[in-house]
Structure formats: structure tokens, C-alpha cells
Amino acid sequence: MSRLTGPEELPGWEELRKLVDAAVAAAVCAENFPPRLWQSMLYTAGSGGKRLRGSLVLASCAVAGGDWRRALPAAVAVELIHAYSLIHDDLPLMDDDDFRRGRPTNHKVFGPAVALLAGDALQAYAFEVLVDQANGAPPELQLAWVRELSAAAGPGGLVGGQLVDWEVEEGRWQQLAEGELAAAGMLEYVHRHKTAALIRAAVRMGGLAAGLREEDDVLVRLGVYGAELGLAFQITDDLLDEVGDPEATGKEVGRDRRRGKLTYVALYGVPVAQAAARRAVWRAQEALTPLGERGLPLVQLAEQVLARTR
Amino acid sequence: MSRLTGPEELPGWEELRKLVDAAVAAAVCAENFPPRLWQSMLYTAGSGGKRLRGSLVLASCAVAGGDWRRALPAAVAVELIHAYSLIHDDLPLMDDDDFRRGRPTNHKVFGPAVALLAGDALQAYAFEVLVDQANGAPPELQLAWVRELSAAAGPGGLVGGQLVDWEVEEGRWQQLAEGELAAAGMLEYVHRHKTAALIRAAVRMGGLAAGLREEDDVLVRLGVYGAELGLAFQITDDLLDEVGDPEATGKEVGRDRRRGKLTYVALYGVPVAQAAARRAVWRAQEALTPLGERGLPLVQLAEQVLARTR
Numbered sequence: 001m002s003r004l005t006g007p008e009e010l011p012g013w014e015e016l017r018k019l020v021d022a023a024v025a026a027a028v029c030a031e032n033f034p035p036r037l038w039q040s041m042l043y044t045a046g047s048g049g050k051r052l053r054g055s056l057v058l059a060s061c062a063v064a065g066g067d068w069r070r071a072l073p074a075a076v077a078v079e080l081i082h083a084y085s086l087i088h089d090d091l092p093l094m095d096d097d098d099f100r101r102g103r104p105t106n107h108k109v110f111g112p113a114v115a116l117l118a119g120d121a122l123q124a125y126a127f128e129v130l131v132d133q134a135n136g137a138p139p140e141l142q143l144a145w146v147r148e149l150s151a152a153a154g155p156g157g158l159v160g161g162q163l164v165d166w167e168v169e170e171g172r173w174q175q176l177a178e179g180e181l182a183a184a185g186m187l188e189y190v191h192r193h194k195t196a197a198l199i200r201a202a203v204r205m206g207g208l209a210a211g212l213r214e215e216d217d218v219l220v221r222l223g224v225y226g227a228e229l230g231l232a233f234q235i236t237d238d239l240l241d242e243v244g245d246p247e248a249t250g251k252e253v254g255r256d257r258r259r260g261k262l263t264y265v266a267l268y269g270v271p272v273a274q275a276a277a278r279r280a281v282w283r284a285q286e287a288l289t290p291l292g293e294r295g296l297p298l299v300q301l302a303e304q305v306l307a308r309t310r
Numbered sequence: 311m312s313r314l315t316g317p318e319e320l321p322g323w324e325e326l327r328k329l330v331d332a333a334v335a336a337a338v339c340a341e342n343f344p345p346r347l348w349q350s351m352l353y354t355a356g357s358g359g360k361r362l363r364g365s366l367v368l369a370s371c372a373v374a375g376g377d378w379r380r381a382l383p384a385a386v387a388v389e390l391i392h393a394y395s396l397i398h399d400d401l402p403l404m405d406d407d408d409f410r411r412g413r414p415t416n417h418k419v420f421g422p423a424v425a426l427l428a429g430d431a432l433q434a435y436a437f438e439v440l441v442d443q444a445n446g447a448p449p450e451l452q453l454a455w456v457r458e459l460s461a462a463a464g465p466g467g468l469v470g471g472q473l474v475d476w477e478v479e480e481g482r483w484q485q486l487a488e489g490e491l492a493a494a495g496m497l498e499y500v501h502r503h504k505t506a507a508l509i510r511a512a513v514r515m516g517g518l519a520a521g522l523r524e525e526d527d528v529l530v531r532l533g534v535y536g537a538e539l540g541l542a543f544q545i546t547d548d549l550l551d552e553v554g555d556p557e558a559t560g561k562e563v564g565r566d567r568r569r570g571k572l573t574y575v576a577l578y579g580v581p582v583a584q585a586a587a588r589r590a591v592w593r594a595q596e597a598l599t600p601l602g603e604r605g606l607p608l609v610q611l612a613e614q615v616l617a618r619t620r
Binding site: 032034036088091112113117119120121123124127130139140142151153154155156158160163164166 | 340342343344346347348351394395398401402403404422423424426427429430431433434435437438440441443449450452453456457460461463464465466467468469470472473474476477
């Protein structure tokens with residue numbers, strides 16, 4: 001670690017969002033990619049959104065005592081993985097969504113074949129960005145980032161969660177002989193993998209950028225924070241589908257329910273889902289207690305995630 | 311580097327194929343993946359084929375003076391990337407193929423959604439395999455492997471080639487105002503990226519496993535060999551589509567031509583395509599001249615690639 005800076009140097013969330021936006025756009029517009037490919041990649045990866053994952057990488061680095069600028073390649077890579085998963089998720093052969101963030105989905109603009117390839121390209125490129133010799137990160141940090149991100153993105157992480165989510169869709173989970181217990185287990189599996197694995201990786205990659213090592217207590221705590229925040233985020237997403245303001249969320253109300261998707265709301269109802277999100281946020285915040293004031297940006301972010309459904 | 315072994319220790323190609331088969335199967339059957347996901351991953355990644363790319367990694371390591379066993383993780387990773395690209399290529403929204411290697415394609419067995427996710431999972435897992443702390447490779451080698459494979463697989467490599475291939479399909483290239491010159495440029499681009507980039511990476515990853523560094527002359531030569539061999543391989547594939555024995559190739563004769571695909575045969579005819587393959591093999595072999603007898607396994611392999619169309 002070259003230099004320690006306190007969290008007081010960390011820009012605000014809106015500023016972080018803009019920083020991530022700019023870094024992602026700069027990374028994707030490479031001159032040696034076929035134009036239509038990077039246009040399609042940029043359409044989704046560059047289209048903003050909340051940048052929760054990328055901002056978490058930077059904030060977590062600062063909270064762990066590092067210079068957040070050092071974590072920028074990891075922030076970009078995590079956002080590229082997120083963007084690829086959105087493109088593939090929206091494809092006609094998956095969720096068949098026509099709109100995302102109030103705009104036509106990638107395949108509606110570029111066609112499903114180009115959208116598929118743009119997703120594939122974004123995933124490979126995420127790893128390329130992490131190991132780019134020009135990004136200034138020491139080799140051992142680049143390697144630790146690849147370990148973290150490949151595990152979170154792969155069959156034991158994000159894709160595994162999506163697979164189970166797909167398998168239990170269309171109401172099939174309701175016919176399970178074992179009933180609610182099995183459904184609850186699957187629901188937890190899906191949320192912990194599909195959404196929380198990448199958010200956990202984002203937080204840990206920020207910690208790694210600050211120079212933390214596998215054996216460090218703070219890295220373990222950041223991992224717990226990320227996993228619980230990710231769970232809370234997915235539950236509040238389920239809640240927004242049911243109780244959210246479609247103007248604010250850009251989502252059609254009750255769409256998941258009509259599709260028979262297995263969600264916290266579908267399985268437990270709104271009040272229990274709200275309590276589950278609250279508990280997950282508590283667990284996230286509790287994990288950071290020993291950090292005291294230093295952990296404040298992440299503690300407050302968890303509160304904001306919860307506030308989405310109020 | 312712990313130990314130097316000569317190419318005399320390198321097993322024969324059939325033996326290498328079996329070694330790669332076993333290593334890929336062992337890697338994919340992980341207990342922490344959803345069963346249906348690894349079944350789908352294994353269906354394509356474990357289903358054999360020639361294992362040209364994986365065997366090349368091992369052979370190239372031996373030719374460069376290394377112990378080929380050390381290159382096994384790289385051989386597995388390259389085959390996982392190849393398998394993912396086949397699954398996505400066959401999807402209804404791309405080539406819409408029902409059969410591959412004489413068996414129903416992945417999406418015919420598992421459905422398009424699971425096939426899509428299995429491809430996504432294979433790509434992420436390829437990088438996970440490369441950086442696995444249990445694989446025994448030194449950290450700097452793992453990092454060099456990730457650099458090589460992510461660049462070859464991504465938008466500046468394999469996916470870029472597939473994108474251009476897709477864009478010029480269905481006879482659209484025939485209507486180009488600039489005519490043959492533009493088509494020839496695109497054809498070269500597609501072949502060099504879609505097929506040759508990964509084969510080049512395979513050969514270079516073997517060289518890296520032998521301890522070669524970026525600045526080493528032999529690594530550069532292995533790269534040239536791989537790129538030219540990859541080009542020859544794709545041209546002979548185009549030729550097999552036109553003149554091959556469907557029994558031996560498992561391919562329907564003339565399928566690419568009927569689809570209006572841009573191939574060496576479509577653009578130049580059979581004799582010129584045969585000469586182009588011959589020239590690419592010469593260039594591949596010539597690059598290895600300074601290695602003398604040590605390079606023999608790779609020189610002979612290039613001859614075998616050419617012999618496929620005789």
C-alpha cells in the first residue's frame with residue numbers, strides 16, 4: 001500500500017456514481033473492437049443506473065483505509081459483469097423484457113445475436129480490465145481481484161443463482177411436494193447467489209484494493225456486510241415490484257408476481273419481507289461495528305437501500 | 311521454473327486428448343454448482359471433440375522446454391472458453407444448430423435458457439480455474455494466463471470475430487459496394503479473431519507455462535505459429551464444409567454455402583482456399599524453424615491440420 005487516506009476523502013454517492021459512469025465509458029470505447037459490438041456493450045454498460053456495485057468498490061476501499069482511486073479498475077470490472085448479466089437476463093430466451101431503466105433493452109435495439117455477443121464480450125472484458133498492465137495495481141492485487149470476481153460471477157455465484165431462479169420460475173416452485181420449506185431454501189439460494197454474490201465481491205474487492213489480505217478480520221467483515229446488503233437489496237427489489245411507485249422505479253407493478261416468480265413477497269407477504277430486509281440491513285451494519293466512524297459511509301448506504309421501499 | 315523436460319517426454323496426441331478430457335471433466339463437476347448447471351456445462355465441455363486447443367497448450371509447453379503437466383490448468387481453461395463459444399454459437403438466436411459432434415446441441419437437451427447460462431458459467435469458470443490457488447502455478451504465471459486468455463476471448467478477440475461473422479452472414483457481404491476487397495478484409499478479420507485468436511492464446515499459454523516471458527523470442531514465434539495454425543484450421547474447416555466426408559466430419563455438406571456465409575471457399579473457390587491453407591501452414595512451420603527438432607511436435611500437428619482436407 002502506497003498511501004493511507006481516511007474515509008473523509010471519499011466523495012459523496014452522487015459523485016461516486018459519476019466517477020464510475022465515466023470510468024466505465026472510457027473503458028468500453030476501445031478502438032480495436034468492432035464498432036457495433038462496443039456500441040451494444042456501451043448501450044447497457046454505459047447507461048448509468050445506480051452504480052451501486054461500482055460505488056461500493058470505491059467506498060469500501062476508502063472505509064478500509066485505502067485510496068479509492070486505486071480501486072477504479074475493480075469498480076469498472078464489477079459494473080461490466082453486472083451489465084452483461086442484465087443483457088443476458090433480458091434476452092427473449094430468458095425474461096424477454098422489452099424495457100430496462102425506461103429504455104428499450106439491448107436486444108430490442110441491436111437484435112438478440114448482437115446482444116448475446118455484447119454480454120459475452122463484457123464478461124471477458126471485465127477480466128481484461130482487472131489485469132490491464134496500465135491500471136497501476138500491483139500484480140498480487142490484480143490476481144486477488146480475478147479470484148474474487150470469477151468466483152462471484154461463475155457457476156458457484158451469480159450464474160448459479162440465475163439458473164435456480166430460472167428453474168423455479170413460472171410457478172413451478174408452488175407445486176413442490178416439500179412445500180414452503182424447500183421454497184424458502186431455494187429463495188435464499190437464489191438471492192444469495194444471483195444478487196448478493198456480486199455485491200459481496202464488490203465490497204471485498206474494495207477492501208483488497210486497500211491492501212487487506214484474506215486473513216484480515218476487516219476483509220471478512222466487509223464480506224459479511226456485502227452479502228447481507230446484497231440480500232437486503234434483492235428483497236427491497238422484490239418489494240418495489242409490489243409496492244413501489246412505477247414512476248420512480250421504472251418498473252411495472254406486480255410483474256414478478258404475475259409471472260409466478262419466487263420472491264420474498266410471494267412466499268411471505270409484504271410485512272414479513274419488509275422485516276427480512278430490515279434484519280439483513282442490521283446484520284450488514286453490525287458486521288462493521290468494530291470499524292466505528294470509519295464504517296459510516298457503508299452503514300448509511302445500507303440504510304438508504306432499506307429506505308427505497310418506504 | 312522448477313524443472314526442464316524435453317519434448318521427448320510429451321505424450322502422443324491421442325494421449326494428450328485423453329488427458330485434456332479427464333482434466334476438463336474433473337474441473338467441471340464441482341459439488342457447489344446447481345446440478346442442472348454443471349450437467350449442461352459438462353454436456354458440451356466434457357464431450358470430447360478433438361481437444362486441439364487444450365493439447366496445443368500442453369504440447370507448446372513441452373516444446374518450449376517446460377513440464378507439460380504444469381500447463382494443465384491453462385489447457386482446461388482454454389477448452390472451457392471454446393465450449394462456451396460453441397454453446398452460444400449454436401443457440402436459436404445465433405446459428406440455430408440442432409446437432410454438433412453427432413449429438414443434439416446443448417439447448418436442444420437443456421433448453422435455451424439453461425444453455426445460455428451454462429455458456430456464461432463456463433466463461434467465468436475458465437478464469438476461476440486459471441487463478442485457482444490449488445493449481446500449483448506461480449502467481450505471476452496465473453496472471454499472465456489471465457491476460458492472455460481474457461484478451462483472446464473478449465471483444466478484441468473471439469467475440470469480436472463472431473460479431474463481424476454474424477454481421478456479414480446471410481449473403482449481406484455479397485452486396486457490399488466495395489466488393490471483393492472489403493469482403494476479403496472482413497474474411498481475414500473473422501478468421502483471425504473468431505478462430506485464430508484462441509488457438510494463438512493456447513500456444514502462447516503453453517509457452518508461458520514453460521517460463522517464457524513477453525520479451526522472449528520463442529514466445530513471439532509460438533504466437534505466430536498459433537495465429538497461422540488457427541487460420542489454416544478455419545480455412546480447412548471451410549473446405550470440409552464443401553468437400554468433406556459428412557461421415558467423418560459429422561457435418562452436413564454445403565451448409566455454410568447455403569446460408570450465404572462468408573468463407574474462403576465462397577469468396578475464392580476450392581483451389582485457392584486449399585492454397586491459402588497450405589500457405590498458412592508454411593508460415594506456421596517457418597516460425598518454429600529456429601527451434602529445430604524441439605519444435606517437431608508442433609510442425610507435425612500443422613501438417614495434420616492440412617491433411618484433414620485431403
